[in-house]
Amino acid sequence: MTIETVPFDAALYLDTQEDHVALISDALATGDASYIATALGVVARSRGMSQIAKEAGVTREALYKALSPEGDPKLTTLIGVMKALGIRLKATPADTENTGGTLTGA
Numbered sequence: 001m002t003i004e005t006v007p008f009d010a011a012l013y014l015d016t017q018e019d020h021v022a023l024i025s026d027a028l029a030t031g032d033a034s035y036i037a038t039a040l041g042v043v044a045r046s047r048g049m050s051q052i053a054k055e056a057g058v059t060r061e062a063l064y065k066a067l068s069p070e071g072d073p074k075l076t077t078l079i080g081v082m083k084a085l086g087i088r089l090k091a092t093p094a095d096t097e098n099t100g101g102t103l104t105g106a
Contacts, residue, residue, distance in 0.1 A: 011045035020046070021087060028089075034069045040081055041067030047085060056080030 014020055020043045027039035044052040044067060053063040057080050066073035067081070082089055 009045075010042045014043060014046040017086065020085060024087060033072070037067050037071045037073055038069050040073075040078070040085075041071075043085055044081060052081060052084045055084035 010023070014023065023039045023043060024036075027036040030036075041064070044063065049063060050060050053060040056063065056077065058066070058077055063077070063081070065071055066077050073081075
């Protein structure tokens with residue numbers, strides 16, 4: 001008997017602003033650009049990619065591409081997405097517990 005599987009989509013399980021902040025904070029703490037872009041993409045999908053793209057001032061297709069693991073979004077795109085998600089990026093000293101910065105809900 002064959003086991004049928006379906007792809008996992010984290011966007012289906014991120015229900016709250018706290019969930020969004022936790023995922024993006026974790027990604028920022030790693031310093032891994034691919035993970036950061038992917039995490040932003042997951043959160044944007046959970047909130048509605050079309051609406052986030054509109055608020056960020058980019059097309060939906062461009063946002064999907066920029067926030068994919070292979071994407072390399074421009075700083076203006078990242079700032080627009082963060083603003084559309086209601087999340088702020090805040091710098092903190094690197095010697096603190098959270099070396100990737102601190103996110104706060106807007």
